[in-house]
Amino acid sequence: MKKRVDSPSALRHLNKLRWVVLTLIFLMLILLPFIHLYQTYVAAHAYDLLLPHEKTIYDVMEWFTAPFVNDPETDLDAIKGTTWSGTFFGLQLSDPLAVVSQVAASFFLYWPFILTGLIPVVVTMLLGRVFCGWICPATFIYELNDTLAAWMRRAGVPLGDKVYDKRIKYLILLAGLVLSMLLGSVMTAAIYPPAIIGRELYYAIAQGAFGSGAVFFILTIIFDLLVARRGFCRYLCPGGALYSLLGRYRVLRIQRVVEDCNDCKKCNVVCEFGLDPLQDGFGQECNNCTACIAVCPTDALVFKVQTHDQAFQGPGHLGHAYRNQQVEEKSGG
Amino acid sequence: MQRRNFIKSLAASAALLAAAPLVQAANNPSFRFLRPPGSKDEKDFAATCIRCGKCGEVCPNRCIKYLGTENGLSSLDTPYIVPREQACILCMKCGDVCPTGAIESLPREAEAIMQKVDMGVARVDRTLCLSWQGKTCGVCYRACPLQDVAIRIGRLEQPHVLKDCVGCGLCERSCIQIPQAIKIIPSHTRKKV
Numbered sequence: 001m002k003k004r005v006d007s008p009s010a011l012r013h014l015n016k017l018r019w020v021v022l023t024l025i026f027l028m029l030i031l032l033p034f035i036h037l038y039q040t041y042v043a044a045h046a047y048d049l050l051l052p053h054e055k056t057i058y059d060v061m062e063w064f065t066a067p068f069v070n071d072p073e074t075d076l077d078a079i080k081g082t083t084w085s086g087t088f089f090g091l092q093l094s095d096p097l098a099v100v101s102q103v104a105a106s107f108f109l110y111w112p113f114i115l116t117g118l119i120p121v122v123v124t125m126l127l128g129r130v131f132c133g134w135i136c137p138a139t140f141i142y143e144l145n146d147t148l149a150a151w152m153r154r155a156g157v158p159l160g161d162k163v164y165d166k167r168i169k170y171l172i173l174l175a176g177l178v179l180s181m182l183l184g185s186v187m188t189a190a191i192y193p194p195a196i197i198g199r200e201l202y203y204a205i206a207q208g209a210f211g212s213g214a215v216f217f218i219l220t221i222i223f224d225l226l227v228a229r230r231g232f233c234r235y236l237c238p239g240g241a242l243y244s245l246l247g248r249y250r251v252l253r254i255q256r257v258v259e260d261c262n263d264c265k266k267c268n269v270v271c272e273f274g275l276d277p278l279q280d281g282f283g284q285e286c287n288n289c290t291a292c293i294a295v296c297p298t299d300a301l302v303f304k305v306q307t308h309d310q311a312f313q314g315p316g317h318l319g320h321a322y323r324n325q326q327v328e329e330k331s332g333g
Numbered sequence: 334m335q336r337r338n339f340i341k342s343l344a345a346s347a348a349l350l351a352a353a354p355l356v357q358a359a360n361n362p363s364f365r366f367l368r369p370p371g372s373k374d375e376k377d378f379a380a381t382c383i384r385c386g387k388c389g390e391v392c393p394n395r396c397i398k399y400l401g402t403e404n405g406l407s408s409l410d411t412p413y414i415v416p417r418e419q420a421c422i423l424c425m426k427c428g429d430v431c432p433t434g435a436i437e438s439l440p441r442e443a444e445a446i447m448q449k450v451d452m453g454v455a456r457v458d459r460t461l462c463l464s465w466q467g468k469t470c471g472v473c474y475r476a477c478p479l480q481d482v483a484i485r486i487g488r489l490e491q492p493h494v495l496k497d498c499v500g501c502g503l504c505e506r507s508c509i510q511i512p513q514a515i516k517i518i519p520s521h522t523r524k525k526v
Contacts, residue, residue: 036389080390080430081386081390081430084385085432086385086387094385094432098385105379106377113433113434185379185406186382187406187407198385199386202386206389206390212402
């Protein structure tokens with residue numbers, strides 16, 4: 001027996017890193033509207049006219065940003081926007097779904113905008129659907145929601161665990177683009193949770209109230225909780241569909257090392273996207289989130305550089321099924 | 334057959350959705366809003382804007398707000414300005430930050446602004462205007478960022494709007510009459526007629 005367990009691989013910590021990234025991005029989306037408010041207070045040059053809570057915001061943000069900027073009014077413009085489309089120190093980045101739907105809606109190729117989607121597209125083609133697992137602010141909420149669901153199940157609350165066809169989301173992507181085209185309006189923005197979250201956090205903090213998108217998002221949370229585990233991402237998300245298509249031939253893949261696998265099935269249980277790592281069923285929808293790597297007791301899941309998945313390699317060599325097979329073969333032969 | 338029916342119903346529902354803003358606008362003619370300075374025509378705006386919200390996030394004046402369903406589903410989450418609540422100061426930061434060109438990036442110079450910005454045109458209601466009623470006021474003229482180009486004053490500070498008015502709304506915001514005697518007629522509602 002190999003002594004893998006005694007020296008767990010460093011890859012296991014990637015899942016923690018992923019949570020750090022997700023949390024940072026979510027906090028950033030909360031921080032940005034406050035930065036905006038602070039900038040407007042600075043621009044008004046009227047500290048003494050601010051309301052008490054506005055003064056608090058001013059003071060906190062000043063303390064927070066003073067080490068980094070000279071002139072908050074312009075210097076804090078370095079980071080603006082959301083994960084849907086944003087400016088990051090002069091670099092403009094947009095969600096590929098934003099680009100595709102905008103082209104569909106306007107029938108026009110505005111290259112300065114289309115090029116903002118280039119980096120996300122290239123990254124997705126190399127690393128797969130990483131946006132969904134590593135960046136998406138909705139994933140942050142949905143995964144916490146999923147943890148809550150797990151606790152509730154453990155406490156005996158019956159929650160739905162329906163399984164639908166994963167291909168529904170491709171239909172929704174298509175329908176969203178067709179609707180955008182027919183209406184001449186970027187409709188996918190209204191049903192895409194990461195875009196909604198960025199917007200709604202801004203509305204709630206800087207404009208005083210949530211908009212209609214918040215209702216939609218809460219409905220998706222309830223759907224995930226009561227009907228289907230991670231249902232929106234797995235079956236409905238148009239952006240996830242586009243990322244999956246782009247990441248179909250991704251170069252970096254999580255693969256199973258059959259010699260180290262003991263068939264414990266923890267990877268299948270933990271997979272947020274309902275994939276089947278145990279039987280080498282990763283496919284285009286794997287987002288390299290590394291949750292399965294973190295949970296694997298024998299470090300049988302590793303990153304490999306290849307453009308296709310391995311075919312099913314049979315039961316893991318450390319499991320009972322494989323051992324019984326060997327015994328049978330020996331006794332038979 | 335089924336697929337044809339599906340496509341038919343899809344097209345029908347799309348037509349219904351497209352008609353919704355017109356119906357709603359007809360039902361609610363008092364909802365008067367401006368698009369940010371340098372915006373495309375109303376028809377192209379909903380198709381070009383991706384609802385990223387950056388224009389509002391850089392607006393130092395906090396005049397840019399976002400539509401709910403008031404103007405129909407197709408302009409959901411698009412930016413708008415109600416000048417009486419908070420008018421545009423023509424800082425042109427929203428155009429700089431707009432990734433899609435829905436709001437054009439323009440330099441903050443009078444000539445570029447006069448040529449390219451068309452949010453609307455101010456109109457004076459002479460029965461409400463203090464100056465036109467003989468009580469010298471002139472506040473709108475003094476609030477205007479394009480004095481003597483967009484608006485000039487005559488006898489008793491009576492305002493006359495000129496054709497180079499870009500519709501920023503600072504006059505409407507500053508009008509001391511209640512209700513305001515000077516209003517911006519948004520360009521997207523003028524062009525519909």
